[in-house]
Amino acid sequence: MSDQPSEASRRPDASTSSGLSKSPGANEAPEAGAASENTGPAPVTGSAQPVQAEPANPEPAIPEPAIPEPAHPVPGQRQQANPWQQGVRPPRAQSRLHPAPSTPVPVGTLWSVLATALLSAILLGDGLGPNLLIVAVPAALAAFFAALYAGRRPRPWTLTWAVGGLALLAVPALRDAGWPTFLAVVSALALGSLALHGSRSWLGIFLGSLGLVGAAVPGLRWGWRGLRSQAEASRARWGTVVRTTAVAVVLLVVFGTLFAGADAAFADLLGNLIPDVSIGDGPWRVFLFVLGLVGALAAAYTAAAPARWDEVTVRPGPARGRVEWALPLIVLNLLFAAFIALQLAVLFGGYDKVLEETDLSYAEYARQGFWQLLWATLLTLLVIALALRWAPRGRTRDRTLVRGVLGALCVLTLVVVASALRRMDLYVDAYGLTRLRISVAAMELWLGVVLVLIIAAGVFGARLLPRAVAVSAAVGVLAFGLVSPDGLIAEQNVQRYENDKSIDIDYLKTLSADAVPALDKLPEPLRSCALARIERNLDDSSDEPWYATSWGVMRARDILAERSALERANECDRSGRYGTGSERDGVDGEFYDPYDPY
Incomplete structure (x- = not known):
């Protein structure tokens, strides 16, 4: 008779050695035979000494000390992530401030980005006017689709910034002067960035208005990954789209050419509507295409994962007595x-x-x-x-x-x-x-x-002060562009001349076409001397398409078409001076102000 313990007593449980079983939960019954093993002696064959039975209520076993994890992982064993373990780093501050989008690029965003790039290449190469507003619409739709797909919903302040940015782009469509147009475009970009970020603190308002710059490269990578995934998922659909588009383009070109040759009026209409794109403008058009593509993707990327600038707090200084x-x-x-x-x-x-x-x-x-x-x-x-x-x-x-x-x-x-x-x-x-x-x-x-x-803010609280200051700046830029500063300058100087004061024709003739309605009120030859240069500039740009022509330019052309200023412009050149009130004097014989040559 052998003195070795039985096979059941010396062999560990199979489920324990394999590491695949779980301890029974609260709702799980113990396995069959588990109770009998703990209540009676195990049968031993050939045992020298009988095995004593275990008590019915055994004392709880003392837990063994935890065994430290090996320095090197055991092959096949699952390791639990430990943020304090060497080689595993906690999330960086940059990833918290600039989180990556948790959703892929939606199809509507991709189509809107493509439309923005195409319109930028076709429309923006001829100048600024209503085309800026036309290009901004699909870019805004790209951001809207991306935000909606990511689970973001528009809030009142988001709509305020977005509507304000689109309203500022109306200034280039109305005014010919370049300096209010520049202010309006820069302010529109800042408001659009604020609409995407949704900041409300001082630092958030400042950095949020510049946030699209840092989203250009991540937006390109995000868009490329989304384009590849969409192409792999719907190759057959893309083939159908390409064939349908090709057939439509061929039909438009063929029948449009026939109708244009049959009617001169229809040919003029097509010539005004279709952009004039030449091969020589190819590099410039490609640059505008890339600019529109990058800008629209940056806007969509920011809408899907805005930077959390409000989390960057500036601690107040130590309180003084x-x-x-x-x-x-x-x-x-x-x-x-x-x-x-x-x-x-x-x-x-x-x-x-x-x-x-x-x-x-x-x-x-x-x-x-x-x-x-x-x-x-x-x-x-x-x-x-x-x-x-x-x-x-x-x-x-x-x-x-x-x-x-x-x-x-x-x-x-x-x-x-x-x-x-x-x-x-x-x-x-x-x-x-x-x-x-x-x-x-x-x-x-x-x-x-x-x-x-x-x-x-001192009376009612400063919670809305940063956004109120930003709104006041945007409203100021919009009002400055809508009132037509060049028109106000011309009107004030004409009124001074009517009050028997001097007028500087040399300066007034450098204004934009927005000043034509006010300068048209001057008597001859001052009127022709002030408007001749503006009319020449308008004639040089007469081939501009409708989408690159502002309302101020069209109004000036209508005025000068009725009564041209070039007919009497030679009187100014012969006399060597611009009318009787052109001398640059001020009050009491003072000369023109040297501190303000503009």
Whole structure:
């Protein structure tokens, strides 16, 4: 008889050794025979000593100490990810701020991106006009489809930014002047980026307006992966689309050519509608195609996975004591109050009061005072931002002190803004309106709006202040483009001439076609001298297609078609001067302002 234990007692359970079985759960019954093995002795054959039976209620076994994991993984054994283990890194901050899209590119986005690229190559090569708005529509649809497929839904502020960006693109369609068009296009891109990101903090608003730049390369990779997956999934469908498109193009070309040869009016209509694309413009058109493709993909990529700029927080500085924080600002408020008190009489007293209170001339006083007050306004906004960073906080008295001191500073700065605008009014009255003067006056006016918003934030809360400032800037740019600054400049100078003041024809003839309706009111030969150069420029660009022609240009061509300015332009060349009121003098024989050559 053998003294070895039985096979059942020395052989481990098969399920345990294989590692495939699980311990029975709460709803699982133990396996058959498990209870009998624990309640009675196991039969032993040939055993020298009988095996004692285990007690019915055995004591719980002491858990064995955990065995550390081997340094090298065992082949075939599943390893659990350990973020603290060497070689496994936690998610980087960049991946948290710039998450990759969790969804592939939808088909609607791919078609919209293709339409944007084609329209960019066909329409944008001839100039700017309504074509910008036409190209922006499929780009916006590409972003909309991508956001919808990723589970994002439009919110009120998203719609506000999107509608504002599209409205700004109406400025190139209406105005011929290049400088308000440039401001409108840049602002439209910034608002479109904000619509895709949905930021609401100061840093989020600033970085969110520039967010499309960093999404160009990731957007291309994302679009290429989506295009490959769509092509592999529907090869037969793509063949049908290509064949159908080819047949439609052939039919349009054949019958369109026949109809154009049969009717001259129909040929002119087709010539105006179809873009004139030559082989020489090939590289330029290819660049515009790539630009539209990259821009639309970047917008769609951002819509599917926007950067989380609001998670980047700027901690406020250490709170200062009340006296340490408030004393410099109170001194600044007293300085502002003293300046305003001494200048009120001069500001609203008129020309005679200026000569009595200062040693400067009328124009020098207006010119120098405006620029200094403009800088004072900008520096005041910087002082307010820095003061809020180190402001005392935590108690009700601290918040009351901050609101009182900064509120008084904002109110006094508003008076400084009014003073600067009044000086600009004196300046324009002396010399006339120019592009530089109307631009800085508009900027000073917007700074006044920002101060009003800061005061409102101190009363009602600052939660909406960053977005309110961005909205005010966009509205200002839109209003600046819609009022036609070149038209205002021409109208103000014509009105000055009607009031027996001088007029600078040399400057007015450099304006855009937006100034033609106002300059058309001048008497001859001043009218022809001012409009001859503009008419020549319009004749040189007469072959521009409809989608690259603004409404201001079409209106100017209609006016000059009725009465051309080129018929009497030779009178200006023979006389060597542009009419009786062209000399560049100001008030009291002063010469033209050398600080503003524009």
